[in-house]
Amino acid sequence: MSSQRPPRQGSRAAEQPSTAKDGATPALAVEGLSKQFGSGADAVTAVNDVSFRIEQGTVVGLLGPNGAGKTTTIKSILGLVLPDSGRIRVQGIDMSESPRAAYRHVDGMLEGARNDYWRLTVRENLRYFSTIKGVKPDAVADRHERLLAKLDLLEKADVPVRDLSRGMKQKVSLASVLASESDLVFLDEPTLGLDVESSLTLRRELRRIVDERDLTAVVSSHDMDVIEDVCDRVIIMNEGEIIADDSVPAVLDQFTANAFAVTSPDITDGLLAIIRERFEVVEVTSTERGRRVEVATDSDGFYRLLALCRNHDVTLSAVGTVEPDLEDVFVEITGQGR
Numbered sequence: 001m002s003s004q005r006p007p008r009q010g011s012r013a014a015e016q017p018s019t020a021k022d023g024a025t026p027a028l029a030v031e032g033l034s035k036q037f038g039s040g041a042d043a044v045t046a047v048n049d050v051s052f053r054i055e056q057g058t059v060v061g062l063l064g065p066n067g068a069g070k071t072t073t074i075k076s077i078l079g080l081v082l083p084d085s086g087r088i089r090v091q092g093i094d095m096s097e098s099p100r101a102a103y104r105h106v107d108g109m110l111e112g113a114r115n116d117y118w119r120l121t122v123r124e125n126l127r128y129f130s131t132i133k134g135v136k137p138d139a140v141a142d143r144h145e146r147l148l149a150k151l152d153l154l155e156k157a158d159v160p161v162r163d164l165s166r167g168m169k170q171k172v173s174l175a176s177v178l179a180s181e182s183d184l185v186f187l188d189e190p191t192l193g194l195d196v197e198s199s200l201t202l203r204r205e206l207r208r209i210v211d212e213r214d215l216t217a218v219v220s221s222h223d224m225d226v227i228e229d230v231c232d233r234v235i236i237m238n239e240g241e242i243i244a245d246d247s248v249p250a251v252l253d254q255f256t257a258n259a260f261a262v263t264s265p266d267i268t269d270g271l272l273a274i275i276r277e278r279f280e281v282v283e284v285t286s287t288e289r290g291r292r293v294e295v296a297t298d299s300d301g302f303y304r305l306l307a308l309c310r311n312h313d314v315t316l317s318a319v320g321t322v323e324p325d326l327e328d329v330f331v332e333i334t335g336q337g338r
C-alpha cells in the first residue's frame with residue numbers, strides 16, 4: 001500500500017511536476033479538468049478546474065454532496081463525458097492523444113453496478129470482461145478462481161447472473177471489474193444494497209485484493225464506513241471544486257473534537273434538565289456505567305460541565321471527547337449531510 005501523502009487543499013496542476021517526487025509516474029493525473037453542461041442562463045458548471053494525481057496502489061475516496069461533480073469527473077476519466085478542458089493521463093498516457101492505450105488500464109463500476117451479462121454465468125462474465133481488455137482468460141483462470149473464492153461466489157460460479165440475489169449481482173459486478181486486469185478501477189457505491197455482513201466482507205476483500213495486486217482505485221460512496229475502511233486518501237468535492245484532499249487520518253486530524261461525553265449512574269432527570277438548559281445536548285443513552293450524556297461544546301464548556309456534575313455530587317464513571325468521524329468532517333466542510 002502506498003504511503004504517499006498528497007498536497008493539501010487547493011493544489012493546482014501548474015504547481016505539480018509531471019512525475020511524483022520518487023520519479024514514479026502517477027496512475028492517474030488530472031489537470032485543470034472543467035465541464036459545463038448547457039449554455040447561457042441555463043449553464044451548469046459541473047466541474048471547475050479540478051486537478052489531482054493518484055499514485056499507483058492508492059485507494060482514494062471521492063466524496064461530495066449531490067451535484068458536487070463527482071460523477072462528471074469520473075465519467076470524464078472513463079471517456080463517457082467529453083470535458084471542455086483539462087488533461088487526463090493514465091499511467092502517463094494522455095487520454096485524448098492515445099485513448100485506446102489509456103483505456104486498457106481503466107475499468108469502472110458505475111452506480112453500484114456494471115453491465116454484466118445476465119444470461120451468462122458468473123464465471124463466463126469474468127472471462128468475457130478479461131477478453132475485451134485483451135487478456136487471454138485461460139491465462140488468468142487461476143486468478144479468477146481465487147477472486148470468486150474471495151468474494152464467496154464459487155458456489156454460484158456456473159449460475160447465470162440473472163438468477164442471483166441483488167447482493168450477489170453486486171459482488172459479480174465487482175469481480176468483473178477486478179477480473180478485467182485493469183490497474184485503475186473506479187468503484188461507484190460498491191456496497192450499495194448489501195446487508196451489513198456482505199458489506200463488511202466486500203470491504204475487507206476489496207482492500208486485500210487492491211493491496212495484493214497493487215491496484216489503484218477511486219471509490220465513491222455515501223457510506224463513510226466504506227471510505228474509512230478501504231481508502232488511504234479522501235478527495236472531497238463541492239460545487240465542482242476540490243475542497244479537501246488528504247490522507248484519511250490527516251483529514252480527520254484537521255478537526256478537533258467538538259463534542260464531549262460524561263457518564264454516571266448519578267445523572268438524574270433534574271440534572272439532565274439543567275444540562276439541557278446550559279448545553280447543546282447531542283445524545284443521551286443508557287449504558288452499563290450509567291447515563292451517558294454527549295454535549296457539543298468546546299473544552300471550556302467541557303470544564304463547566306464537569307464542574308456542574310461535581311456540584312451535583314455526581315461521581316463520573318467515564319468522561320471523554322467524542323472524536324469526529326469522516327461523516328462529521330464531511331458535514332462540517334460541505335455544510336451538508338449525505
Ligand SMILES: Nc1ncnc2c1ncn2[C@@H]1O[C@H](COP(=O)(O)OP(=O)(O)OP(=O)(O)O)[C@@H](O)[C@H]1O
Pocket residue numbers: 037038044045046047064065066067068069070071072073
Ligand atoms: N448530462 C447533464 N446535463 C446537464 N447537467 C448535468 C448533466 N450531468 C450532470 N449535470 C449537472 O452537473 C452537476 C454535477 O453533477 P454530478 O452528477 O457530476 O454530481 P455528483 O457529485 O456525482 O452528484 P450525485 O452524488 O448526486 O451523483 C449537477 O448540477 C448536475 O445537475
